[in-house]
Amino acid sequence: MEKSTPDSDNEENRQKSSGTHFSVTPWNVEGKIDYDQFAKNAGLKFIDDELKDRIIKHTGTLHFMIKRGIYYTHRELDWLINEYEKGNKFYVYTGIAPSGSMTIGHLIPFILTQWLQEKFGVEVYIQIPDEEKFLAKKDPSFTLEKGHELAYDDALNIIALGFDPKKTKIFLDTEYAGKLYKEAVKVAKHITFSTVKDAFGLGNDSNIGWIFYTSMQAVPAFLKSAEEGRNIPCLIPLAIDQDVHFRLARDVIEKLGYYKPAIMHAKFLPGLDGSSKMSASNPLNTIYLNDSPEAVAKKIGRALTGQQPTAELQRKYGGDPEKCVVCQYYRYLFEPDDKKLEEIFEAERNGTMLAGTHKAELTAAINRFLEDLRKKKEAAKLIIDEFIVKG
Amino acid sequence: MEKSTPDSDNEENRQKSSGTHFSVTPWNVEGKIDYDQFAKNAGLKFIDDELKDRIIKHTGTLHFMIKRGIYYTHRELDWLINEYEKGNKFYVYTGIAPSGSMTIGHLIPFILTQWLQEKFGVEVYIQIPDEEKFLAKKDPSFTLEKGHELAYDDALNIIALGFDPKKTKIFLDTEYAGKLYKEAVKVAKHITFSTVKDAFGLGNDSNIGWIFYTSMQAVPAFLKSAEEGRNIPCLIPLAIDQDVHFRLARDVIEKLGYYKPAIMHAKFLPGLDGSSKMSASNPLNTIYLNDSPEAVAKKIGRALTGQQPTAELQRKYGGDPEKCVVCQYYRYLFEPDDKKLEEIFEAERNGTMLAGTHKAELTAAINRFLEDLRKKKEAAKLIIDEFIVKG
Numbered sequence: 001m002e003k004s005t006p007d008s009d010n011e012e013n014r015q016k017s018s019g020t021h022f023s024v025t026p027w028n029v030e031g032k033i034d035y036d037q038f039a040k041n042a043g044l045k046f047i048d049d050e051l052k053d054r055i056i057k058h059t060g061t062l063h064f065m066i067k068r069g070i071y072y073t074h075r076e077l078d079w080l081i082n083e084y085e086k087g088n089k090f091y092v093y094t095g096i097a098p099s100g101s102m103t104i105g106h107l108i109p110f111i112l113t114q115w116l117q118e119k120f121g122v123e124v125y126i127q128i129p130d131e132e133k134f135l136a137k138k139d140p141s142f143t144l145e146k147g148h149e150l151a152y153d154d155a156l157n158i159i160a161l162g163f164d165p166k167k168t169k170i171f172l173d174t175e176y177a178g179k180l181y182k183e184a185v186k187v188a189k190h191i192t193f194s195t196v197k198d199a200f201g202l203g204n205d206s207n208i209g210w211i212f213y214t215s216m217q218a219v220p221a222f223l224k225s226a227e228e229g230r231n232i233p234c235l236i237p238l239a240i241d242q243d244v245h246f247r248l249a250r251d252v253i254e255k256l257g258y259y260k261p262a263i264m265h266a267k268f269l270p271g272l273d274g275s276s277k278m279s280a281s282n283p284l285n286t287i288y289l290n291d292s293p294e295a296v297a298k299k300i301g302r303a304l305t306g307q308q309p310t311a312e313l314q315r316k317y318g319g320d321p322e323k324c325v326v327c328q329y330y331r332y333l334f335e336p337d338d339k340k341l342e343e344i345f346e347a348e349r350n351g352t353m354l355a356g357t358h359k360a361e362l363t364a365a366i367n368r369f370l371e372d373l374r375k376k377k378e379a380a381k382l383i384i385d386e387f388i389v390k391g
Numbered sequence: 392m393e394k395s396t397p398d399s400d401n402e403e404n405r406q407k408s409s410g411t412h413f414s415v416t417p418w419n420v421e422g423k424i425d426y427d428q429f430a431k432n433a434g435l436k437f438i439d440d441e442l443k444d445r446i447i448k449h450t451g452t453l454h455f456m457i458k459r460g461i462y463y464t465h466r467e468l469d470w471l472i473n474e475y476e477k478g479n480k481f482y483v484y485t486g487i488a489p490s491g492s493m494t495i496g497h498l499i500p501f502i503l504t505q506w507l508q509e510k511f512g513v514e515v516y517i518q519i520p521d522e523e524k525f526l527a528k529k530d531p532s533f534t535l536e537k538g539h540e541l542a543y544d545d546a547l548n549i550i551a552l553g554f555d556p557k558k559t560k561i562f563l564d565t566e567y568a569g570k571l572y573k574e575a576v577k578v579a580k581h582i583t584f585s586t587v588k589d590a591f592g593l594g595n596d597s598n599i600g601w602i603f604y605t606s607m608q609a610v611p612a613f614l615k616s617a618e619e620g621r622n623i624p625c626l627i628p629l630a631i632d633q634d635v636h637f638r639l640a641r642d643v644i645e646k647l648g649y650y651k652p653a654i655m656h657a658k659f660l661p662g663l664d665g666s667s668k669m670s671a672s673n674p675l676n677t678i679y680l681n682d683s684p685e686a687v688a689k690k691i692g693r694a695l696t697g698q699q700p701t702a703e704l705q706r707k708y709g710g711d712p713e714k715c716v717v718c719q720y721y722r723y724l725f726e727p728d729d730k731k732l733e734e735i736f737e738a739e740r741n742g743t744m745l746a747g748t749h750k751a752e753l754t755a756a757i758n759r760f761l762e763d764l765r766k767k768k769e770a771a772k773l774i775i776d777e778f779i780v781k782g
Contacts, residue, residue, distance in 0.1 A: 131576045144577060174576075178569030178782060185522045185565075186535060188600025193584060196599060208587060209579025212603035391569060 022276065024241050025201055027136055033276040035072060035240075035267055042243055044073035044265060054081050059119035064336045065112050065266070071237065073265040075250070080262035083233045084120070090233035092116050093220045093261065095127035098150035101288040102157050104333060104366070105269035105278040109237045111333075112264070114161050116235070117168070124163060125220045126170040128154055132217075135210040148174060155384060157289055160376035165386035173216055178391040183226055184215040190252040191215065199244050218249035222258035234261040239268055269332050274304040274325055289374075293367045300326070300363045305355050306348060318351035326355075326362050334365045413667065415632050416592055418527055424667040426463060426631075426658055433634055435464035435656060445472050450510040455727045456503050456657070462628065464656040466641070471653035474624045475511070481624035483507050484611040484652065486518035489541035492679040493548050495724060495757070496660035496669040500628045502724075503657070505552050507626070508559070515554060516611045517561045519545055523608075526601040539565060546775060548680055551767035556777035564607055569782040574617055575606040581643040582606065590635050609640035613649035625652040630659055632668075660723050665695040665716055680765075684758045691717070691754045696746050697739060709742035717746075717753050725756045 022031030024038065039046065047066060051074070056062050058081075065071050080090055094109045096102070110126075117124050130151040134144045151172045158170065173180060196202050196211055225232045236246060243265060250260040268277035271285040278286050287299055306324030308314040321327035327348055335341045347353035413422030415429065430437065438457065442465070447453050449472075456462050471481055485500045487493070501517075508515050521542040525535045542563045549561065564571060587593050587602055616623045627637060634656060641651040659668035662676040669677050678690055697715030699705040712718035718739055726732045738744035 131573075135576060135580055144573070174573040175569070177572030178566070181568030181572050182522075182535070182565040185526060185600045188603070189526055189598050191599050192596050193593075193599060193602060194595040197595070202584075204585040204588070205583050207580050208582050208584060208603050208606060209576045211584060212579070212599050215599060 026241050026244065027200075029241060029268070029277045029279070031276070033240075033268070038240055039073045039265075042240075042247065044075060044243070045077075047072060047074050047077065047264070051078060051081075054078070058084065061119075063112055063115045064338065065108065065332070066264075067338070068331055069267075070108065070332055071112060071264045071266050073240075075246075075263040076260065077235070077262050077264060080233050080235055088233060089122060090120070090235050090262070091123040091125060091224050092235050092237065093125045093127070094237050095129065095217075095220070096154055096158075097129050097132035098147050098154050099133045099280050100150065101280075101290045102154055103269075103278055103280050104287045104289065104329075106280070107157075107161070107289075107333065108266050108269060109239065110158050110161050112237045112266070114163055116237070117164060118162075122167070123224070124168045125223065126155075126158060126163075126168065127173070127217070127220045128170065129173045129213070129216060130175075131173050131209070132213060135207060135213055144174070148172065152384075155388065156377045156380045157373070159380035159384060159387055160373050162376075163387070165383055168387055169389045170387045171389050175388075175390045179223065179227075180216055180219045183219045183223060184212075186256055187218045187249065187252050188212060188215040190255055191248060195248060199248055214245050214248060217245050218253065221246065221249060221261040222253050222256065225258045231257075231259050233259050235264065236261050237264045237266065240265045241268075270325055270328055272299055272303045272325055274323065287366065289370060291370070293363075293371075296366050296370070297360075297363045300359050300366065303359065305358065307355050307358075308351075311354050314354060315351045319348045321345040321348045324348055324358075326358050329362060329366070334362065334369060417632050417635065418591075420632060420659070420668045420670070422667070424631075424659070429631055430464045430656075433631075433638065435466060435634070436468075438463060438465050438468065438655070442469060442472075445469070449475065452510075454503055454506045455729065456499065456723070458729070459722055460658075461499065461723055462503060462655045462657050464631075466637075466654040467651065468626070468653050468655060471624050471626055474650075479624060480513060481511070481626050481653070482514040482516060482615050483626050483628065484516045484518070485628055486520065486608075486611070487545055487549075488520050488523035489538055489545050490524045490671050491541065492671075492681045493545055494660075494669055494671050495678045495680065495720075497671070498548075498552070498680075499657050499660060499723065500630065501549050501552050503628045503655070505554055507628070508555060509553075513558070514615070515559045516614065517546075517549060517554075517559065518564070518608070518611045519561065520564045520604070520607060521566075522564050522600070523604060526598060526604055535565070539563065543775075546779065547768045547771045548764070550771035550775060550778055551764050553767075554778070556774060559778055560780045561778040562780050566779075566781045568607075570614065570618075571607055571610045574610045574614060575603075577647055578609045578640065578643050579603060579606040581646055582639060586639060590639055605636050605639060608636050609644065612637065612640060612652040613644050613647065616649045622648075622650050624650050626655065627652050628655045628657065631656045632659075661716055661719055663690055663694045663716060665714065678757065680761060682761070684754075684762075687757050687761070688751075688754045691750050691757065694750065696749065698746050698749075699742075702745050705745060706742045709740045712736040712739045715739055715749075717749050720753060720757070725753065725760060 022033045024033065052062055052066060055066065084090060092113050094113045096106055113124055116122060128151040130147040131144060133142055134147045155170050193211065196214060202211060221234050221236060243263065246261060246263055254260050270276060271278045273285055275285065280286060287296060303325045305326055306320035306322065308317055308319060327345055330341055330344050335344060413424045415424065443453055443457060446457065475481060483504050485504045487497055504515055507513060519542040521538040522535060525533055525538045546561050584602065587605060593602060612625050612627060634654065637652060637654055645651050661667060662669045664676055666676065671677060678687060694716045696717055697711035697713065699708055699710060718736055721732055721735050726735060
């Protein structure tokens with residue numbers, strides 16, 4: 001789940017992680033994120049080798065995003081696997097708040113979710129809160145209608161990733177409020193303004209729709225249980241900025257008599273300049289799913305690498321793949337094969353791969369990926385009705 | 392519209408009218424209301440003779456509640472009639488928040504609305520916000536399910552008053568959120584927490600559903616326009632405690648490009664002890680629609696009259712119908728005929744009617760009214776589906 005960042009005009013909308021120089025809220029990310037510090041502050045557990053082994057036991061293999069620590073922390077994932085082993089199958093809930101064209105970073109929760117569906121054979125609920133950015137942004141050109149239109153475009157990109165129409169429900173808040181609102185008020189009754197003020201940095205000048213919104217985001221985490229009248233475990237893959245919604249919601253959901261949802265947290269895909277998060281609101285630092293091949297080439301051409309200032313120095317001393325955005329994009333998304341990824345990293349380290357070739361190859365890989373996704377998106381238009389639920 | 396008073400546990404939930412000793416909020420009424428002062432504070436216009444004449448021109452007659460000043464103030468009712476005369480027909484929106492059995496006081500907006508429907512041939516939208524008391528009350532036994540159940544009972548009482556199924560839509564918020572939520576977020580975007588804090592006396596400890604709620608109540612005032620894609624005037628008959636919702640909403644609705652709704656304000660039916668408002672949460676002071684004939688007799692037997700302490704003194708000096716709850720109940724509800732009402736008042740004044748007979752006759756009138764309503768309520772069960780809309 002990556003419900004990304006509108007521009008926040010509210011100076012208060014920040015949660016400084018104590019003792020560090022970064023801040024993460026659902027509407028704003030600033031500074032260089034210390035992921036271990038974030039986990040510590042938020043009380044998250046690391047996805048350790050033991051937990052990875054328990055997943056492999058059921059899936060036969062480990063998704064590269066888990067193996068590589070992109071999904072790095074969790075809440076009660078161990079409990080979820082216990083339940084699964086007792087025959088109490090879970091479902092997966094994730095989502096995206098439409099803000100413009102999706103970025104490649106937005107794909108991270110959906111790629112993992114699709115894999116979980118395939119490996120565990122589970123149902124997936126995808127919420128597209130088409131009102132969220134409308135409520136959070138002050139920009140008057142971001143109308144509710146625009147959010148609605150973007151939501152359908154997002155839905156097509158998501159479907160293109162290969163979800164099973166028989167096991168996937170996609171819903172927009174404005175089209176599914178008939179189901180969601182009734183449950184959202186039950187959540188809302190347990191959350192005061194003080195709480196959202198502290199948790200999200202909202203203020204007295206925040207609008208009452210934005211204040212209420214977190215209740216709507218909580219609902220899909222127990223909706224299947226409410227619908228079926230029995231308790232069904234829920235797993236939510238999300239980017240760390242969304243954790244705060246469920247830090248609140250998990251306690252409330254338990255009060256309503258449902259299981260607290262388990263959560264897996266992903267790190268952010270870095271921006272092209274090496275900043276912590278590829279932000280949809282910063283075009284120069286971001287690759288969108290609808291970028292042309294030329295735009296991708298141009299943007300990757302400007303990306304930060306971990307290489308030396310000159311080819312000669314790079315050949316002599318080599319570079320640092322950890323600091324190299326090109327290497328990181330392979331790691332996060334474009335090279336699922338661990339052996340090939342290690343070759344790329346090694347070539348960066350030992351200086352045999354120079355920046356020009358390095359970037360040209362990544363550009364080609366991204367453009368192949370995007371072209372394939374666009375073809376599948378066209379095909380998705382024919383089957384979208386099998387996914388969208390209204391009510 | 393009388394969305395009545397849950398017990399408010401929030402000491403802040405009051406709006407003192409300056410310079411007087413009463414307070415009126417949607418969730419609490421205290422002190423002896425000075426209706427002229429209320430109108431002045433809220434910037435309301437009186438329904439004067441000129442306006443009454445303009446209504447008569449179209450209806451041929453005037454409803455006794457208007458004639459007798461029970462509906463005593465308005466916002467832009469003159470504009471609404473201008474539009475009507477230009478051929479721009481209005482619709483009427485009213486509602487009730489279910490809290491328990493309806494009281495006879497709750498009927499006042501519905502009786503007028505049914506008359507408006509009949510005389511102007513207009514459509515009626517009736518909102519039953521089944522979540523409102525759940526959100527506003529701290530009492531954990533008032534569940535959302537209870538609100539929902541009471542809502543259907545309220546709907547039957549309303550239908551029993553004689554609404555035209557072809558021209559009346561009744562909807563519960565939890566069943567109609569599919570239509571309402573999308574419009575409510577547009578309203579919500581224009582209302583900050585500061586605003587609801589001041590207007591309703593909400594505080595940092597208020598829950599976020601209650602904070603959002605006023606947006607849901609605003610929607611039916613422009614929903615028909617939104618549905619039909621053209622601007623349609625709306626008239627809202629309501630009890631004065633609900634005016635604050637629309638004081639906020641009218642400006643927002645105009646920003647959304649719709650007509651501000653016109654409003655007619657009713658005074659409250661007094662409590663049996665002569666207090667300003669018959670409160671649903673005070674059983675001893677209130678007559679419920681489901682009270683038995685014996686209960687009505689007992690309650691009216693205890694009602695305040697305007698008479699002298701003894702029969703002898705009453706015969707000698709007479710009483711004051713303005714202070715007499717028995718007389719007032721005739722005026723508000725149980726004696727539509729002005730000539731007969733004047734006879735009752737005169738008999739109170741000149742001392743010929745003693746309290747015992749006075750109360751026995753009112754008891755009989757109320758019981759006839761309630762028995763008739765109960766019969767019609769039984770019949771309403773067969774046609775309720777023609778009224779309720781979901782979506």
